[in-house]
Amino acid sequence: MKNASLILSLSALSLLYGCAAPVSKTPSKQVTTPITPEVEIIEDSERSALDLLSAASTESNNQATILLLQASAKFIYEQQLEQSLHISIELSKLELSKGQKNYNQLNMAEALFELGYIDLAAAELAKIDTENPVKRQLFLQANLNIQQDLLVDGIISFLNYHQQFPVQTVDEAAYVSSLFSQLTPWQKRALTKRSATDLTGWLAYTELVANNAYSSSALNSALNKWQNKYQQHPANLLTADLNASVLEVENASAYKNIAVLIPLSGREAPLGKTIQAGIIAAYQAQPERQLTFIDTNAENMADIVNNLHDFKPEFVIGPLLKTHVDSYLATNLQQTDNGYLDDQYHINNSVEVPIAAQQIDTITGLQNNPTEQSHTWNTLLLNLPESSFLSEQQFALSMLPEDEASQAAFSLSQQGYKSALILSQNTAIGKRMANSFAQQWQRQTNIDASIIYYPSGKEMQQAVKKGLDVNLSDERIYLMRNRIKENVKAEARNRRDVDMIYMFATPDQARLLKPYIDVNISPFANAIPMYASSRSYNVDTDRNTRRDLNGLTFTEIPWLLPSKQVNPLMSADAKKIWPNRNSQLERIYAMGIDALQLVDKVKAMQLVPMLRHKGETGTLQMDANRIISRTLSWGKYRTSRIQNVNMQ
Structure with missing residues (x-):
């Protein structure tokens, strides 16, 4: 039967590929060498x-x-992936030795990976039964981890790969460095608890670059200390290019002429004026700059962009509103013979001067020949575009609540919790945050979180009671009392399969939910730790509110947490001027501070991705798409105060 099966498979494969045209690639010659008894390495490069x-x-x-296994692997090399996968599937129906079976699984996993079926590829790779993974297996596992957004595991996998196959080239070292560049502070904390070859040196290298790469002298001093300790570390291959990038950063001229596009009239004026106040507060430290504020609600974006071309700013901050961001990126600049900056304010040497309808000189030679031109200035967008691609000169500051939810899920999964219950507002933003938390939680724990969406109003508490299964316990008590004539004393019991609760709630909702959950926890059970997003925190909490929320831990920007502000003096000044400003506007104000401080740093962060900016809205970092995201801090309600929390 075995011979017949193989003959049929070979016949089918011969018919399938007999008329196929040969490929032109000529792979380099490799030696056929069995590495381990569990995985036979079967290569034929000729x-x-x-x-x-x-x-x-x-x-x-x-x-x-053996020849079919070789053919399957060669088809992967030749990027004829469907053919490789078909052979692997046919071979899986036959009786193979352990080594052949493992090799076939490896071929199948790699073909699926190359085809983009990441989860299927991971499942097939996991079926390989060996304690001694081979080179291709290690490399594929590392890449799968990265593609599955398991950055910490991916880094460990690559370091394990390079333990057996050491880094030899600058490109190999640069790729590992790029992975460390992507680490958020919370991922980095998790990575410090792991062990792998060269990990300690990479972490030290990442830290020194993040803190010192704005100055060549500071960088060289830190590098010398690092190199004395890690003389054989692969990151030494990168120091020449790093020094060149830092010198380029250091020699770049500071931007002097900055335009700010924000809404200063209409319904969104409070947001725009709060950001303006934050930018001006940061401006006080560098008064040699020239700021021009342009009201994006006063004229259409085409006219604004047209005027900017005449105005020739060195840098643009904004727009703020998503619709304005999309139209700003979509607008092709139409040069006209005259440009006007309407409804603007000019800031220079701390003096605010209206310059409405100020005529700007035209560009010589273009007055009578209108042409379409793209934006030529650097821009820091204050919101993410819907779908537009950012150019090399465009950067975006992300304040997505989904990022906060993902950070919380990752950090809490590292605390040893296994079973999470999410309580979320039944709103669009609540669902987005809950889904982001749940996805990250499943990714880290392989366990699905439970989600309870609660409505506003009186039904909110009933939804929570149902989510904790307290209503089922009440029903059992009611039935028992009806069946037994004597008086029965009983306590309702909540579900025991939840060891952590995370809330997406407004401050008022959190103040109702937290005590309600506390009283519905069975006296026979341990208290369930409760965490929340920044939406649950209000800077104007009184003692009664802190008592109701006592023990609730939440994420928040440093600006709103005691002793976490980067610039406490600036915070104290702001409180004197605006003592009653609410938390939402405080966050917008802090965003304005960071926006101006990022002006001279975005190019540096683009050249040196490991660089970080410790801002008032969090620790800021840039990804390969020039999106700047933040890492928040943690706080905890106490009866007398808000306490900073270190989520190690």
């Missing part, structure tokens, strides 16, 4: 996949199997 397939049809069972 023949094409079709040649191997043809040869298999004339060979005996075992040799034919």
